[in-house]
Amino acid sequence: MFKRIALLWVVVYGFALSSAVAQAADSSYEPQPFGGSGLYTAAAMDHMWRDVQRNRDVPARIYYPTGGDRSQKFPVILLSTGLGQSRSDCDYLGRHWARCGYVSVHVQHLGSDSAVRQKTLRPRKELREAFYSPQNIQDRPVDVLFVLAELDAMQREGVVPIDRCDLSRIGLSGHDFGAQTVLGVAGQVLPGYVSYAEPRVKAVVAMGAPVPLGQVPLDIAFADMASPCLYITGTADNSIVATTQANQRRLPFDHAAGPDQFLITFFGSDHLVYSGNRRGPAAANDVAYQRLIAECSTAFWDAYLKGNAGARAWVTGHALTDHVGHVGRVEKKVESSPKRSSKA
Numbered sequence: 001m002f003k004r005i006a007l008l009w010v011v012v013y014g015f016a017l018s019s020a021v022a023q024a025a026d027s028s029y030e031p032q033p034f035g036g037s038g039l040y041t042a043a044a045m046d047h048m049w050r051d052v053q054r055n056r057d058v059p060a061r062i063y064y065p066t067g068g069d070r071s072q073k074f075p076v077i078l079l080s081t082g083l084g085q086s087r088s089d090c091d092y093l094g095r096h097w098a099r100c101g102y103v104s105v106h107v108q109h110l111g112s113d114s115a116v117r118q119k120t121l122r123p124r125k126e127l128r129e130a131f132y133s134p135q136n137i138q139d140r141p142v143d144v145l146f147v148l149a150e151l152d153a154m155q156r157e158g159v160v161p162i163d164r165c166d167l168s169r170i171g172l173s174g175h176d177f178g179a180q181t182v183l184g185v186a187g188q189v190l191p192g193y194v195s196y197a198e199p200r201v202k203a204v205v206a207m208g209a210p211v212p213l214g215q216v217p218l219d220i221a222f223a224d225m226a227s228p229c230l231y232i233t234g235t236a237d238n239s240i241v242a243t244t245q246a247n248q249r250r251l252p253f254d255h256a257a258g259p260d261q262f263l264i265t266f267f268g269s270d271h272l273v274y275s276g277n278r279r280g281p282a283a284a285n286d287v288a289y290q291r292l293i294a295e296c297s298t299a300f301w302d303a304y305l306k307g308n309a310g311a312r313a314w315v316t317g318h319a320l321t322d323h324v325g326h327v328g329r330v331e332k333k334v335e336s337s338p339k340r341s342s343k344a
Contacts, residue, residue, distance in 0.1 A: 029310030029319075031100075031299040034092075034291040038099025040065030043161075046087065051146050056110065058143050061087040063094035063104040064161040075169035075305035076151065077104045078144055082176030082208075082275060083241065084127050086114040089275040090175065096294040102301060103165050105151070109143050112136045112177055128241040131177055131210075134192055140181040141196035144172070148198065169305045171203045173297070175274040179209035183252065187224040191215040197224065203304035204229040205297045207274040208237050210244045211251045218255040228260035229253075230300045232293060234269025234328075253331065260304070262315065264296060266328040285327075292324060299323075 032038050043066050049058040065074060077097055081089050087108040094104040108114075112130040117123035130136055148170070154162040172182035184190045186204045187197040191212050204227050212221055233249035253263040266289050272278050273289045299320065302311035314320060321330040 029299075029302075029308065029314045031295045031302065031311075031314070031323075032096075034096055034294040036099075038096070039101050040067050040099055042066075042095040042098035044094065044098075045161075049147065049150050051143075054139075054142070054146075056139070056143075058110075058146060059087050059108040060147060061094065061106045061108075062161070063098040063106070064164070065098050065101055065103070066161075070164070072164065073166035074101055074103050074164055075171065075301065076165045076167060077102050077171045077173055077301065077305075078147060078182070079104060079106045080140060080144055080172070080174035080178030080181040081106060081108055081113070082174070082178045083112055083131050084114055084117045084123070085175070085178075085275055085277070089277045092276040092290055093173070093294055093297070097298065097301065100298050100302075102171075102305070103161065105147060107143055107147055109136070109140045109177075109181070111139060124241050131242050136177075137180075137191055138194065140177065141184045141190070144181060144185050145196060145198060148200075168200070169202055170198075170200050171205070171301055171305050172201055173205040173207070174209075175207040176210065176271065179206040180212075182206065183209060183225070183229075186227050186229070187258075188252075189216050189221045189224070195224070201227050203227055203300065205232065205300060206230070206252065207232045207293070208271050209233075209249060209252050210239065210242055211248045213243065213248065213251075218251055222252055222255040223257050225256045225258045227258055228262075228300075228304045229256060229258065230262045230264070230297060232264045232266075232274070232297075234266040234271075234273065234289070236268055236270040238271060240271060250331075253333075256333075259334070260316070261333040262300070262320070263331040264292075264324060264328055265331075266292070266324075269328075288327065292327070296320060296323065 044063045047060050087106045097104045116126050116130050174182040185196050185198050186201050189195050231253045235246055237246040237249050269289050273286050299311050299315050302308040303315050316334045324330050
């Protein structure tokens with residue numbers, strides 16, 4: 001009993017002390033403002049890879065910084081686009097991250113991309129079938145791993161701008177089906193009990209992640225998530241074609257076993273705010289939410305991909321909560337906890 005009390009005191013005291021240190025340190029860091037000039041100029045190029053082994057094309061748009069010392073290397077973010085989306089989605093994030101010193105590769109996934117909704121008069125039915133397709137669930141993470149391998153090859157060949165990528169510092173991001181995709185590459189057990197875990201992944205930003213309720217028990221699905229992760233959702237983030245409702249979007253955060261897990265829930269934000277490319281008029285608060293998504297995710301990348309101690313203090317301390325302010329709620333699990341195993 002005494003040992004348990006002593007251990008609890010150490011955990012609580014250590015957590016309080018680390019929070020105090022973080023609070024003192026985070027005042028020296030501020031993320032680059034969204035829409036500002038940034039550290040670099042952002043450029044973009046479209047690329048089409050061909051996976052001969054799978055007889056499959058993998059389109060992507062690459063956002064990258066220009067200027068600065070040519071010898072400087074930039075961390076890499078692979079963004080998996082959502083269901084019914086294309087490589088042009090999340091443009092606001094790609095350009096902002098590039099201005100902040102990141103190469104952002106936005107991957108389009110054939111079979112569950114914008115072509116699915118464009119070729120039919122019943123797009124919701126087609127999109128639903130694409131989301132639950134075992135083939136698409138498998139193809140998407142393999143697309144991400146394939147692109148990563150292609151980036152390795154392009155860097156060895158000195159292809160511009162990939163020659164400036166630091167492929168030892170890899171982050172993943174995704175929206176909707178893309179969030180499930182990158183979480184699968186980061187260690188989530190996907191429907192069908194498959195995982196495509198890539199050990200080089202350092203951090204993940206998952207926006208509006210679907211939840212595999214009734215398919216994989218959540219304690220198993222998220223038991224091997226070892227990377228820091230920022231989950232972003234909203235109180236109106238209901239799925240348009242699948243079953244995940246807004247109040248369930250937090251479940252990956254609740255069940256993730258890895259250290260440094262964060263959840264931002266925006267009040268009133270829906271499922272379409274993340275892509276920056278609504279099919280119809282923009283909602284009144286889209287720009288405000290997108291600004292915060294860009295700035296908070298950049299601070300997270302700065303902390304876990306660039307190893308910026310001030311950024312990590314900003315994210316783990318009070319500054320992240322203060323930055324989100326009254327438009328959302330921030331929850332954190334920043335103490336390191338023993339990793340649970342999915343193997344009984």
